[in-house]
Amino acid sequence: xxxxxxxxxxxxxxxxxxxxxxxxxxxxxADLRNNIKSPDAMFYLLVKSTLAGAKKKVLxxxxxxxxxxxxxxxxxxxxxxxxxxxxxxxEPGAKVAKAKTxxxxxxxxxxxxxxxxxxxxxxxxxxxxKLRCTVxxxxxxxxxxxxxxxxxxxxxxxxxxxxxxxxxxxxxxxxRIMARILPSNDPEKGLSARVVEYLAPAPGRxxxxxxxxxxxxDREPG
Numbered sequence: 001x002x003x004x005x006x007x008x009x010x011x012x013x014x015x016x017x018x019x020x021x022x023x024x025x026x027x028x029x030a031d032l033r034n035n036i037k038s039p040d041a042m043f044y045l046l047v048k049s050t051l052a053g054a055k056k057k058v059l060x061x062x063x064x065x066x067x068x069x070x071x072x073x074x075x076x077x078x079x080x081x082x083x084x085x086x087x088x089x090x091e092p093g094a095k096v097a098k099a100k101t102x103x104x105x106x107x108x109x110x111x112x113x114x115x116x117x118x119x120x121x122x123x124x125x126x127x128x129x130k131l132r133c134t135v136x137x138x139x140x141x142x143x144x145x146x147x148x149x150x151x152x153x154x155x156x157x158x159x160x161x162x163x164x165x166x167x168x169x170x171x172x173x174x175x176r177i178m179a180r181i182l183p184s185n186d187p188e189k190g191l192s193a194r195v196v197e198y199l200a201p202a203p204g205r206x207x208x209x210x211x212x213x214x215x216x217x218d219r220e221p222g
Contacts, residue, residue: 045174084105086103150198
C-alpha cells in the first residue's frame with residue numbers, strides 16, 4: 001500500500017478546500033450562487049476579507065505561501081505579470097521575487113485620479129484595455145463607475161464584456177461581495193457599491209410617477 005504524503009495532502013487538498021469554502025461563504029453573504037473560482041479573484045477576495053480594515057494588506061512569506069497554495073495562485077505571475085502584489089516599501093533594495101513581505105495592490109482612495117494611477121501602475125490602459133485576469137476587470141470597472149454616468153458605464157461594461165465575458169462576470173461578483181463585506185474605511189467598499197448601484201435598473205419615469213402618486217395618496221387632506 002502506498003503512503004499518503006502529509007505535505008501533499010495538505011497542500012493539494014486541505015488548503016484548497018478550506019479557502020474554497022471561505023470564498024463560498026463570502027459569496028453567500030452577497031446572495032450569490034456563482035462562486036469566485038479563479039486564483040487571482042479568490043486570492044484578492046480572501047486577502048481583502050481576512051485583513052479587512054488594514055490600510056495596507058501586507059503579507060509575510062508564510063501568509064503568502066498559505067494564500068497562494070489555498071487559491072492555486074502562481075506568485076510569480078501575480079507579481080510580474082498581473083502586478084496585484086508588490087514589494088513592501090520598506091524593502092527598496094530587495095528583489096520583488098525574494099522580498100520577505102509583499103503588499104496587495106488595491107485602491108487606496110476612491111478618487112478618480114488615484115484609481116487612474118492604480119491602473120497605470122498595473123499596466124492597464126482604460127482607453128484600450130488588455131485584460132489578463134479578473135482583478136484587472138475589477139479595477140477597470142471601478143474606474144468606469146467613478147468616471148462615467150450610469151448609462152455610459154453600462155455601455156463601457158458591455159463593450160468589455162464582449163471581449164472578456166468570464167473576467168467581467170467574476171469581477172462583478174467580486175464587487176457585489178465586497179460591497180457587502182468590506183468595512184466602511186476601505187475605499188473599495190464605496191467603489192464596489194457604486195458598481196452595484198449602476199448595475200441596478202435606473203428608476204424610469206413611470207416608476208417615479210407611481211412612487212410620487214403613492215406618497216401623495218398617503219397624505220391626509222389639508
